[in-house]
Amino acid sequence: MVEQLKNIVHDFKIKGIGDVLLVRFGDGIWEEELHRFLDFIEKKKDFFLEAKLALDVGERNVKAVQMADLRDALAERGILLIAIFSESKQTKNTAKTYGLEIEPERIRTSSQKKTQFMPNGGENAIVYPHTLRSGVKVKYFGSVIVIGDVNPGAEIEAEGNVVVWGCVRGSVLAGTGGDESVVICALELKPLHLRIANIEAKKSLHIKNPVKINCQEAELHFSDWKQ
Amino acid sequence: MTARIITITSGKGGVGKTTATANISVALAELGRKVTCIDSDIGLRNLDVVLGLENRIVYDVVDVIEGHCKINQAMIRDKRFENLFLIPAAQTRDKNSVTPAEMIDLCESIRPEMDFILIDSPAGIEGGFKNAIAPADEAIVITNPDVSAVRDADRIIGLIEAAEKGPARLILNRINPEMIKRGDMMEADDVLELLAVKLLGIIPEDENVLVSTNKGQPVVLNPKSRAGQAFKNVALRLTGQDVPFVDLSQKDDFIKRISKVFNKEG
Numbered sequence: 158m159v160e161q162l163k164n165i166v167h168d169f170k171i172k173g174i175g176d177v178l179l180v181r182f183g184d185g186i187w188e189e190e191l192h193r194f195l196d197f198i199e200k201k202k203d204f205f206l207e208a209k210l211a212l213d214v215g216e217r218n219v220k221a222v223q224m225a226d227l228r229d230a231l232a233e234r235g236i237l238l239i240a241i242f243s244e245s246k247q248t249k250n251t252a253k254t255y256g257l258e259i260e261p262e263r264i265r266t267s268s269q270k271k272t273q274f275m276p277n278g279g280e281n282a283i284v285y286p287h288t289l290r291s292g293v294k295v296k297y298f299g300s301v302i303v304i305g306d307v308n309p310g311a312e313i314e315a316e317g318n319v320v321v322w323g324c325v326r327g328s329v330l331a332g333t334g335g336d337e338s339v340v341i342c343a344l345e346l347k348p349l350h351l352r353i354a355n356i357e358a359k360k361s362l363h364i365k366n367p368v369k370i371n372c373q374e375a376e377l378h379f380s381d382w383k384q
Numbered sequence: 385m386t387a388r389i390i391t392i393t394s395g396k397g398g399v400g401k402t403t404a405t406a407n408i409s410v411a412l413a414e415l416g417r418k419v420t421c422i423d424s425d426i427g428l429r430n431l432d433v434v435l436g437l438e439n440r441i442v443y444d445v446v447d448v449i450e451g452h453c454k455i456n457q458a459m460i461r462d463k464r465f466e467n468l469f470l471i472p473a474a475q476t477r478d479k480n481s482v483t484p485a486e487m488i489d490l491c492e493s494i495r496p497e498m499d500f501i502l503i504d505s506p507a508g509i510e511g512g513f514k515n516a517i518a519p520a521d522e523a524i525v526i527t528n529p530d531v532s533a534v535r536d537a538d539r540i541i542g543l544i545e546a547a548e549k550g551p552a553r554l555i556l557n558r559i560n561p562e563m564i565k566r567g568d569m570m571e572a573d574d575v576l577e578l579l580a581v582k583l584l585g586i587i588p589e590d591e592n593v594l595v596s597t598n599k600g601q602p603v604v605l606n607p608k609s610r611a612g613q614a615f616k617n618v619a620l621r622l623t624g625q626d627v628p629f630v631d632l633s634q635k636d637d638f639i640k641r642i643s644k645v646f647n648k649e650g
Contacts, residue, residue, distance in 0.1 A: 222546045288580060290542030291535050292509075308578060310535050326578070 169197060174211070177239065177264055181213040187223055191230070198234055207298065211240035211264055219248045224255060232283055232297045240264055256284045281317065288323065289313070300339075309349055318342070325351070337372040342382045353377060385418070387498035389491050390622070391520035391549070395536030397507030399528045400557040403593060403603075404615070405504035406434040410602045411619030413468035417499040420459060420469040422491070424516040425506035426481055429473035436600020437462065437470050446474035449486045455493055464605075479511045484518030491519035500622070509543055517544065523552040524584060529559060529570040538579055553584040555618060560589040585618035586629050587611050 170181035182190050198205050210231060219227075219241070228238045240258035243249055249259045258264060281299025288303075291310025295301055300317030311327035313319055316334040324345035332339040332354040339353060344367050351358035353372050367382035392405045402425075409421040422445060423431035432438040443458040448471070455471075462468040471490075474481060491501055505516035517523065523544045527537035537554070544552045556572055563569035576583055590611035596603040603612040604619075617627045 220548065222548060225546075287545075290545075291538040292542060306578075306580070308535075308538050309531075310539060 169194060174264055177209045177211050178205075179211045179213060179242075179261075179264075182215065182217075184215060184217075187217065187219065191223075191227060195230055195234070198231075198236070202234075206235045207237075208235075209237050209239050211242065211258070211261075212238065213242040213261075214245075214248060216244045217248060218245045219243070219251060221251050221254065224248075224251050228255065228283070229295070232295070235298050237281055237283070237299065254286060256286070289327065291327075298334075307343075307348075312350075315339075332372075339371075341370040343368060344382075351377075385496060385499060387418075387420075387491075387495045387501045388521050388622075389495065389501045389503065389519050390522045390524060391503040391505055391516050392524045392526060393505035393513060393516060393540055393544075394507065394526045394533070395509060395513075395540035396527070396533045399533050400526050400555075400587070401507075402430045402434050402504050403597060404524070404526050404555055404557065404587075404618075405502050406431060407602045407604045407612070407615035408619050408622070409468060409500075409502050410435075410462075410465065411604045411616045412500050412502075412622065413462070413465035414604070414616075415619060415623060416467070417623070418467040418497070419500045419502065420471060420494055420498050421502040421504065422471045423473035423504050424482070424487065424512065425504060426473045426512065426515075427475065427478045428506065429475050431504050432460075432470060432472045433600060434597050435462065435470055435602065437472075438600070441472050444472045444474040445490065446477050446481045448490060449482055455490065459494075479506070479515065482515050484514050487515045488519045509540065513540070513543070517547055517549055520549050523549050524555055525552045525579075525581070526555040526557050527575070527579075528557055529564075529572065529575055531570070534570065534575055534578060541579060541581060552581050554579060554581045555585040555587060556583070557587045558589045559586055583629070584621055585614055587614045587618075 172179040231238050238257065241248060241252035242259065242261050252259050282302055283297050283299065284302045286304045288305030289295065289307045289311035291308055294312045296314045298316045301313050301315040301319050303321045303323065306323035307313060307321055307325045307327040307329060309326045314330045314333050316336065318339045319329050319331045319341045321343040325343045325348045327348065328350035329341055329348055330352045331341045335354050337354040341353060346362055346364040346368055348362060351362065353370065356372055356375060356377055358377055364379065369380050369382040370377055392401050394401050405421055409419045412419045421431060423429050426446065432441055437460050440460050443453040445458065447453045448455050448458045458471050459469040494501065503516050503520065506512035525537050525541055527533045541552050544550045556575060559572065560569055564571055572586060588610050590609055592606055592609040593603045593611050596606060603609045604615045606612050620627045
């Protein structure tokens with residue numbers, strides 16, 4: 158890993174803190190820096206695959222939409238964004254909204270303790286604190302949590318669990334890697350398409366109460382989703 | 385004076401963006417506000433027709449942006465309302481003739497002189513939409529209560545939020561109470577629950593809209609039109625007034641009562 162880091166340090170300032178990669182963005186235009194970084198990741202796919210990433214953006218004001226795009230772009234490439242460090246108050250607030258860590262010290266402490274640092278309590282998870290509207294596609298190697306609805310035309314493909322604190326009206330696929338032990342939870346279900354691993358839910362499903370779905374004997378099992 | 389710049393958009397075509405832009409503009413002008421409406425549907429202009437101003441076009445929005453004329457030369461003053469202006473779209477050019485930055489510059493140049501600038505967005509989510517939304521302070525999404533229009537509205541609301549122009553407000557157009565009663569049309573509550581945005585207006589289905597459009601006389605000028613009244617209410621809400629929503633069941637009850645009388649007499 159040290160040798161690999163030496164080879165790429167010329168393109169971006171990258172530092173390893175425990176199992177977290179800390180990347181320092183340059184001071185150029187955000188879109189250009191992001192584009193350059195994503196190109197760079199494409200060239201070093203194996204190195205970055207399933208990496209946990211902390212990003213230092215300096216004094217930049219990163220807007221909510223820019224941060225969401227960054228996180229989604231990284232998630233599509235199998236990278237979990239866990240922290241954004243910045244001197245900008247706006248950027249820090251936005252990062253907090255997205256459930257990201259903003260204090261470098263916490264990353265260092267957690268790696269020194271040799272505990273696995275995760276933003277959502279011990280599991281690879283990505284949180285969307287808003288409704289997923291039509292046209293939005295979330296593809297992630299861990300679990301996906303949505304605080305809002307999944308509207309018709311929105312799609313979630315997660316290798317892990319999917320938890321929706323709202324109504325699922327769109328498409329939700331959990332355990333896309335074939336894992337039948339994952340679950341889908343939602344407050345209401347009226348999905349266009351719902352699947353765990355390779356097991357499909359029947360069409361015209363409508364459950365108005367909080368529901369938890371898992372696989373039992375190659376069939377989907379629906380039960381009350383209790384606290 | 386500094387204008388609020390409001391983009392009226394939908395995603396799906398044919399749901400009433402241009403009709404809404406024309407009627408809300410006229411209603412705001414009737415309320416004494418100074419209004420410019422801009423047709424940003426380059427290549428497919430229509431707003432001039434709905435306003436009955438198509439014969440008065442000399443310059444258009446692309447002429448202004450390319451420096452062929454000053455912006456005042458492209459602003460057509462409506463003879464019915466001296467405080468209503470139209471900047472028409474070019475009919476012989478395409479969406480690539482304008483950039484978002486140019487639209488921002490254009491709107492900002494007249495912002496100090498106006499109370500409202502209403503931008504009629506083209507259908508779709510590509511360049512034309514981006515041009516229309518770029519200068520906006522606020523966005524109004526218009527939809528019909530059908531599944532495909534609502535899904536496109538949902539998509540466009542997401543794009544408006546992503547462009548940090550939200551939260552958008554919603555106009556539900558062409559509501560037909562009879563169809564809702566029969567279960568053939570989505571109910572307003574269902575649409576609102578799905579889209580989760582604030583309602584700005586409910587416009588009932590009204591054949592006067594088509595008649596007025598063909599004559600180039602916006603339906604708000606017809607005092608008997610329920611759609612016209614609903615558009616006036618939208619304008620009032622935009623000016624900050626608290627106006628109750630039109631009770632769409634009234635007309636049907638009235639018709640039923642009349643029908644009963646005739647049936648008894650018959």
